[in-house]
Structure formats: structure tokens, C-alpha cells
Amino acid sequence: MNVKNVTVNLLFKKCSKKDNEVLDMMNGSVIAITSGKGGVGKSTVSVNLAIALARMGKTVALIDLDIYGFSIPKIMNLQSSPKTVNGKIIPVESHGVKVMSMGFLIKNNEPVVWRGPMLGKMVEHFSKDVLWGELDYVLLDMPPGTGDVALDMHHFIPQSKEIIVTTPHKTAAHVAERAGTMALKAKHDILGVVENMAYFKPNDRAELYYLFGKGGGTELANKLNTNLLSQLPIEEPVESTDTPGIYEEGTKLYSEYNLLAERVHSLLS
Numbered sequence: 001m002n003v004k005n006v007t008v009n010l011l012f013k014k015c016s017k018k019d020n021e022v023l024d025m026m027n028g029s030v031i032a033i034t035s036g037k038g039g040v041g042k043s044t045v046s047v048n049l050a051i052a053l054a055r056m057g058k059t060v061a062l063i064d065l066d067i068y069g070f071s072i073p074k075i076m077n078l079q080s081s082p083k084t085v086n087g088k089i090i091p092v093e094s095h096g097v098k099v100m101s102m103g104f105l106i107k108n109n110e111p112v113v114w115r116g117p118m119l120g121k122m123v124e125h126f127s128k129d130v131l132w133g134e135l136d137y138v139l140l141d142m143p144p145g146t147g148d149v150a151l152d153m154h155h156f157i158p159q160s161k162e163i164i165v166t167t168p169h170k171t172a173a174h175v176a177e178r179a180g181t182m183a184l185k186a187k188h189d190i191l192g193v194v195e196n197m198a199y200f201k202p203n204d205r206a207e208l209y210y211l212f213g214k215g216g217g218t219e220l221a222n223k224l225n226t227n228l229l230s231q232l233p234i235e236e237p238v239e240s241t242d243t244p245g246i247y248e249e250g251t252k253l254y255s256e257y258n259l260l261a262e263r264v265h266s267l268l269s
């Protein structure tokens with residue numbers, strides 16, 4: 001047989017009554033932060049956007065759903081595990097943000113070797129068994145790509161809206177388009193695109209250097225018919241702190257994340 005074309009139709013299950021319990025737990029506006037490829041800065045954007053929303057006085061939860069590649073505890077330098085009360089987990093609080101991550105449940109940086117259905121359970125567990133309290137925003141740091149966790153998220157949390165992170169590089173933007181298309185097929189709103197590592201500006205010069213090329217973010221936003229929310233520069237990490245991936249006052253990225261948080265808040269109000 002000579003097969004030339006194969007069409008794959010994704011089926012998204014309707015929410016059952018039990019699933020709706022998850023929706024009830026997620027009482028804030030849910031924003032899933034996704035990317036096509038790894039390494040484009042998705043977790044860094046999730047952390048800094050969550051902190052910038054908290055700076056605006058919002059109550060924010062940050063859930064690390066990057067089950068295999070969790071990095072939020074490392075970026076935020078979180079060493080303590082969450083406590084439990086009557087079988088419910090109290091999230092760890094840092095920089096004004098309530099955090100939950102697979103990293104809290106794994107000892108000694110062991111690799112996670114789970115298959116699809118177990119991942120679904122974890123999505124459910126983080127949503128239902130954690131005492132989140134009243135929330136304005138729930139940010140979900142998704143794994144890169146369009147795998148099982150992304151499908152579970154679309155199923156369990158259909159009200160979530162997506163921010164897609166890419167670099168300006170054409171390949172990253174091309175791969176990120178697939179994550180966007182998956183969201184659109186699942187009838188999820190896309191809030192917009194964040195182009196990370198858009199340019200580098202040395203402190204002593206006016207010129208901008210486009211180290212990863214130019215235009216990937218705009219192209220992706222146009223293809224998905226959505227907004228380009230931000231173009232974040234490359235900034236050298238301050239290695240002398242415990243949290244070099246968190247951009248403090250005085251840096252260009254601190255101001256850019258404040259603008260991004262205001263933009264996101266106004267789109268959701």
C-alpha cells in the first residue's frame with residue numbers, strides 16, 4: 001500500500017461532573033504558559049510573570065506541570081517541601097507566589113519515569129489536593145510541546161488561556177505554532193505570544209543585537225491571530241544571588257515583566 005497523506009484528528013473529551021471539581025479548585029483566571037521547544041525561557045517567563053502579578057497585589061498560584069523537566073524550585077531556590085494538613089497540601093510561598101511542583105515530591109533530582117495516565121493523575125492531584133485558597137491568577141508552567149500533560153490540561157482545565165513563549169528564531173516559532181494550533185483545536189483562547197531573548201543591548205551602547213534572528217514572535221502571533229504581548233531582551237543573570245533567573249528592580253527585564261503583567265491583567269479584566 002502506498003500511503004501519501006495521514007490526517008490525525010485530536011479528540012478532546014467533554015468534562016464530566018467529577019472533572020468540574022478541578023474547575024472549582026482553580027478559582028482564579030488560569031493561564032497556561034507553553035512553548036514548542038524546550039529552552040526558550042518558558043519557566044523563566046512563568047516565574048517572573050507570576051512574581052510581577054503578585055507585585056501588582058494579585059494572589060497568584062504557580063503550578064509546575066513540567067513533570068519531567070521541572071525547574072521552578074531551582075529557579076526560585078525553594079528548598080523546603082510543602083506541608084500537609086488533613087491530607088491536603090499547603091503550597092510553598094515565595095516572592096508572594098504560591099508554588100507547587102513535581103520537584104517537591106522527588107528526592108535527589110531523580111528522573112521521573114511516568115507514563116501518560118500517571119501524568120493525568122498528577123495534574124488532577126495538583127489541582128484538587130492543594131489548599132490554594134482564593135486566587136486571582138493560576139499560572140501553569142507546561143512541558144514543552146503537545147504531549148500528554150498538554151492534553152490533560154486541555155481536558156481538565158478547559159477555561160485556561162494560553163501564553164506561548166518562543167524565541168525570535170524561525171525554527172522555535174515554527175515549532176511553537178503547533179502548541180498554538182493544539183490550543184485552538186481544543187477551543188482554548190490564546191492570550192498572546194511572548195518573544196523571549198528577542199535582542200541583546202549592551203549597557204554601554206545604543207545598538208540592539210538580534211542574536212537569535214528577528215521576527216519569529218510577530219510571525220507566530222500573526223499566524224495564530226493573536227497579540228505579541230512582549231519582546232523580552234536577553235539579560236545577563238546576576239550570578240551572585242541565589243535566584244539569578246529572577247529579575248530584580250533596576251534591571252530592564254524587571255520593568256518588562258511589570259509591563260507584561262499589566263498587559264495580561266488588562267486582557268483578563
Ligand SMILES: Nc1ncnc2c1ncn2[C@@H]1O[C@H](COP(=O)(O)OP(=O)(O)OP(=O)(O)O)[C@@H](O)[C@H]1O
Pocket residue numbers: 035037038039040041042043044045066069071143144196197232233234235236237244245
Ligand atoms: N531573557 C533571558 N535572558 C537571558 N537568559 C534567559 C532569558 N530567558 C531565559 N533565560 C535562560 O535560559 C535558560 C532556559 O530557560 P528556561 O529553563 O526558563 O527555559 P524553558 O523553556 O522552560 O526550558 P525547558 O522547557 O527545557 O524547561 C535558563 O538558563 C534561563 O535563565
